[in-house]
Amino acid sequence: MAKEVVPEAARKRRKPTKAGVVLSEQLIVETAMRLLQQSGREGLTVRRLGAALGADPSSLYRYFRGADDLTLAIADELIGRAMRGWEATGDWRADLRELGMRIHSAYLAHPQAAVLTASRVSGRANEIDADEVILGVLRSAGLPDREVVRIYHAFIDQTLAFAVLDAAGLALPPAARAADEAVWHATYARLPAETHPNIAATVPLLVARMNNSAYPTALDMLLDNAAAAIARARAADPGA
Incomplete structure (x- = not known):
């Protein structure tokens, strides 16, 4: 059964964590986004998120019903940032x-x-x-x-x-991304017009775009x- 999410008013009365942090939905979302940026999807776990916040992982369930609920909050935060201003x-x-x-x-x-x-x-x-x-x-x-x-x-x-x-x-990891980007120069730009006339004719434009x-x-x-x-x-x- 999904755990009950505590109303916002009740959350604001929470005491600081051992790390001196007052938890909020916004802080949890921002910290989750930072963990995603640093370690990817595999790095975003309740345990790691709790550690990053200096909080017991179980306390996160006061704000989110589970990982999927947090995912939806991250999605909404991205849209909010896009619309801001x-x-x-x-x-x-x-x-x-x-x-x-x-x-x-x-x-x-x-x-x-x-x-x-x-x-x-x-x-x-x-x-x-x-x-x-x-x-x-x-x-x-x-x-x-x-x-x-x-x-x-x-x-x-x-x-x-x-x-x-x-x-x-x-x-992508930097090396994989660089390898992908290099393909247009290293492979496509070297294809002969005799076998690949359309690529050869347009390759300077392809490389540029x-x-x-x-x-x-x-x-x-x-x-x-x-x-x-x-x-x-x-x-x-x-x-x-």
Whole structure:
């Protein structure tokens, strides 16, 4: 049976740990993210998290029902960091692009946490607020709600898919990452035109681009599609 999570008001009355730390959900999440950054997923255990906080591991269950509950809180923290300080400009395309880049960047700043959480739906406050904002940006452009949801679905899935793809590369051991990046120079750039004419013709461009994220390009392509949908909606209903 899942253990009962103590309400926030009760948590605030907790005494400091032996290390002089007053536990909070936020502190636990930040410490868990630090452990992920240092040691990867295998390094994030209740025992290690308790040791890093100077607390009995069992005390963490006052804040989280288990490891999965903590994972969802980390996911929500990443979204919260992405949204922090964002302000709408009233230009739907600029606003949506900025939101996408912010989310992508927030995940890449914590690649191990990104790989762990990008596929999850937390249903927590930051995620809900972000979804409300993104849907609002699209609706403000005058799209029918069916088109709003279609584009929102593609936007958020594309953003998180690229976030986890790019984060997985950053999460590799340095030697493995360097070896992967070197393949374009060491292998593709040496393929002869006689056997691989298309690669040979484009290899300078491939070498220049392929170790960088394609997310900005993919995002612009999605925004082009959204702009076309908006144009169609306005043509169908000029008074909208």
